[in-house]
Amino acid sequence: MPTKIEKDEVTGVETTGHEWDGIRELNNPLPKWWVYTFYVSVAYAVIWWVLFPAIPFGPSATGGLTGSETRDRVLAEIERVEAERATVRQRLVGAELSYIQDDPTLFTYALTGGRIAFGDNCAPCHGVGGTGQLSYPVLADDDWIWGGTIEDIQHTIQWGVRWPDFEFDTRFAMMPAFGADGILTREEVDQVVDFVLAMSGRADEADPDLIEAGAEVYEWNCASCHGDGGEGMHVMGAPALNNQIWLFGGEREQIWQQIWNPRHGVMPGFAERLDEATIKMLAVYVHALGGGQ
Amino acid sequence: MGHALEELAKKAEIDRVIGGEAGQAAPGVAKEPVASRSEQKASPLYQGRVQVYPRDVKGIYRRVKWVALVVLLAIYWLLPWVRWDRGAAVPDQAVMIDMAGRRAYFFWIEIWPQEVYFLTGVLILASFGLFLATSLFGRVWCGFACPQTVWTDLYLWVERRIEGDRAARIRLDKAPWSAAKAKKRAAKHAVWLLIAMATGGAWILYFGNAPDMLVGFFTGEASATIYFFVGLFTFTTYLLAGFAREQVCTYMCPWPRIQGALFDEDTLAVTYEGWRGEPRAPAKKGERFEGRGDCIDCKQCVAVCPTGIDIRDGLQLECIGCALCVDACNDVMDRIGRPRHLITYDSARNTALRAEGKAPRYRVFRPRTFIYVALLLVVSGLMTYGLANRSTAHLSIERDRSGLYVTLADGSIRNTYEVRIHNKTHVDQLYAFDIVGLPDSAVGWVLGREPGPINELRLLGAADGVASYMLFVAVPRDDLETAALEVTFQVTSEAGDVTTQRSVFRGPQP
Incomplete structure (x- = not known):
């Protein structure tokens, strides 16, 4: 609290009355432009309260006259980006897999898109970067159970392995239980x-x-x-x-x-979960992971 | 709320001081009706701006200021038009910052984004240069070279040409609105705005090919960003040079507050030689100057001051060191037949020496000037070395770490690297590639190519661009003696320039 407001002898200016270890503060006037800028900021804040969501009430907040909503803006932004990508995706759907690898634009797009889709759909079993784990094949090496050409890979992603939903298209094979079934001693x-x-x-x-x-x-x-x-x-x-x-x-x-008594892995087919373009991007990405075959 | 009343009282006070007290300081020398900043008292809550009406003045420092103004403005407006041939498909503008292409060009120097440390060097050089100039010559930057000073000076010149000198401007400000006043005001602001637009317009020329930018700007084809920045710089020029003026130096700029630390008693500064001037008093006709000071209190020094201070109060924050008061005072001293340089551009030491009747001494070589010069030499030496040995390529290696390594069917260990080659030359380069430190049995291949010996790899780097390759390297497991093998990637350009980058090849614990 201000204790003693006094006039400073040297400058003739009043002090604020605050004192810290013998140091006193002069109460010099603010420049006018500064004061006006401050008033304008206050007015700006009031206008903001009126126009935009500002004051929280329980689970909601005042809406503001503009009805602005950040969620709407995110949705609009997503829509805009998707519209922008539509042409590339269409080209991707129409293109032969081998052709994608020779088109730098499509290839870069597919590699990046494939990496993201891989993280969302494949990494839980096959590991980030296709490092695999026990019972789940490594996709970054040069050994392929169901074929390592890009077309083979696309087929496996699309229809899965031993996946009951796609009885006719899924990759299917069973190794006999040579011991358990008494085929071998x-x-x-x-x-x-x-x-x-x-x-x-x-x-x-x-x-x-x-x-x-x-x-x-x-x-x-x-x-x-x-x-x-x-x-x-x-x-x-x-x-x-x-x-x-x-x-x-x-x-x-x-x-x-x-x-x-052999075990058999199961991989879901993604034909109904992912669209054609995403499956193609995944095929391109997984193919590149292994260094290409 | 006595606030409005206080305001009125203050206004009356200012009017009285600015308008009153005209008279004669000496035969033939008018006493200028002017009050300095410190004489004009302010209200306690906030301080209204005291309008400064600098009077025109002639003299050596005014001439230096004009020359500096013309040269600096010429550089600003003409530099974007200077051409510099760099070959096909590369901009031929001598000075340009290409935001879209991510390059900065300065005559023979070309900077990529990752070499932005050269900008740090330039900034360090600029600040040490400023320190050196300040410790030697005082506030030469503020008084002669700062854009705020240069543009304010230009605006004042326009104001003077249209509205007249100090007295005429004060009269015009006080006069009621009339057709003549409106015409003068309109003309002044029109010219100010034109200059402001030319300033904003020239700014953008540094960020693209100047002729194209100019055509694009006037045909409405330029981007919204360009119009925004032209508008921004037009507005700030108009505001800062037309209205804010000395308030920028007094309130906004940090530099006046820093440079007190750079001054010593040998630093040149605009100084009133009080020992010679005091006691001051108006001189009567025929009065002799024995037993009194040379200052006749004509206040010409205050009238010409662009920041509205009285230099006779001593060295102060608001003084930008433009030395126009020196010119004004010299003129008066000539007319009353007294020696020049009552206000002088000299050091505190020399003022003291002259007061004792001794000869002035100039000390250019002082510890602080030595240090600044030494630092300048070191930094510019480093910069020159850096620029002279600037590599023609930059190599960046990103090891794939999602899976430190992969075991291949034949048991060998494979690592994956993202190799980026920045080709800084203006021609395509087929780089010879190698990884030093790997066993000879290692094979490598770029996605889409056949595996082979690594040193037989050739990687294309397009001119002035970045080439990116996914590189697979496999080493037989038995040849790996450590889990983390230190290796050096290297590319060799067609001219034989070698660029290297260190990385590591990982495998299982042997």
Whole structure:
């Protein structure tokens, strides 16, 4: 509180009466333009209260005469952006997949749009950037269960894998439960595990006698889908066995389990969830993730 | 509410001081009817502006001010029209900031957005230059070179040509409205607005090709942004030079408050030599000047002052150091036969020395001037080095971190990088590419191309543009000895300029 208003001797100006450690403040007048600017600001605030939403009342607020609503503006903005994108999206829908990759504008648009759609729809299982996890395929590598061409990828995204809603179009294949259903004996399964380990370049982990026996079991039971050399077969959804990539794990125990009583992954088809342009963008993006095939 | 009354009383007081007290200061020298700022008392709540009517004056400093005004305005209005050939498809304007193309051009210098630190250098040079000039010569910037001073001076010149000098303007302001007054006012504001528009109009010429901008502006094809900025600068010029004037310096500008720290007793400043002038008194005809001061209290120094102060009150914040009062006083001293430079542009030290009857001394080399010069040399040296060794390309590497690495079917480890090459030359370049530090067994490929040895990669960078590539690099797992291999990306232009950027290749713990 002001204590003692006095006249400063040097300047002849009154003090404000405030004192801090012996320092007193002169009460110099404000410039007129400053005062008027202040009044204009006050008037501006009043006009704002009247025209725009301003004072909160419970769950709502005063609406203002203009009826301005930020939500409406966001919606209008979204509409505007979508209208702007409509031409590119139309071109995307009309374009052949291989053509998209040769058109820099479409390609850049598809890569960016695909990355965003991937984050929304695919990343929960396949990981951001397609890094995958146990039981969910890595999409950033060069190994493809159902084919790695851009058309193959589009088909898989569209109709899914073992997805009951698209009975006729979905990717479908079942590996027999060789052990559980009694097709092979326990001994035979042990043998074929060692053979598969050797096929993937890990012969040092396997027993040479079992490998030899396993080769015969493999030829009769597995080669028709997984190939003579374990190279896999895309149309059957049979993964390659001669490489370092294991969907359900590459440990001896895990391989044994997968032969005895195999698990089968399910991926939803996105044909009814996403529009054609988005599926195409996803195909372009996923294809690029793996470095292209 | 005695406020309105107070206002009236204040107005009457100002009228009395401005209008009254005319007379003779000395035979042949009129006493100017003028009150300085400090003489005009204000109301306690807020201070109304005291209108300043600077009188015309002739003399050496006025001439310097005219020359500075013409040169500076000429630079401002003509610089955008200077051409500078940079080759095809690149603007040929010598000085230009291309916002859309994200380039700044200054004669032979071309700056990209990521080199904006050169602007920092320019700003540092400008401030140290200002510090040096201020510590040597006082407020030369304020008095002669500041745009506020230059444009106010130009506006005052227009005002004087149309409405007449000080006395005529005061009369016109007080006169009731008439056809003649309206005509003069209309003419003045029309010319002011024209100058303001030319000022705003020239501003935009620095942000695009000047001839195109001019044609576009008058044919209505320019963008709304351009019209907005022309309008903004027209308005601010009109407001600041026509009306706000000295209030900008006194209330808005921080510089007058900073530069007190740069002054010392050897800094030149506009100074009233009180030892010689006091006691002041009007001189009678035939009076001798022994036993009294040379100041005849004619107040010519106040009348010519563009900020309306009395320099005889001493060095003050409002004084912009334009030295017009020196010219005015010299003229009076000539007429009464006394030595010039009663008001002088000199240092505090010399005023004191002269008061003691000693010879003045000028000290240019002082610790602070040494420091400022040294800093100027260091910064301009760094800038020159930076510009002379400016690379012709810029490489930026962004490692894909969503998944630090990927294991491929053959067991090798792959990393993905986004490679951006900024080609700062004006021709297309096919860059030779390499990553130093990777095992020889590494292969690399750009999306859409076949894998191969990395040093055989060739990447195209379009002229004056940024090329972006998604680069895949795979290394056999057995050849990776560490989980984070330090590598150096490098591109080599056709002319052999090498640009490098460090990054890392990640894999599993061995």
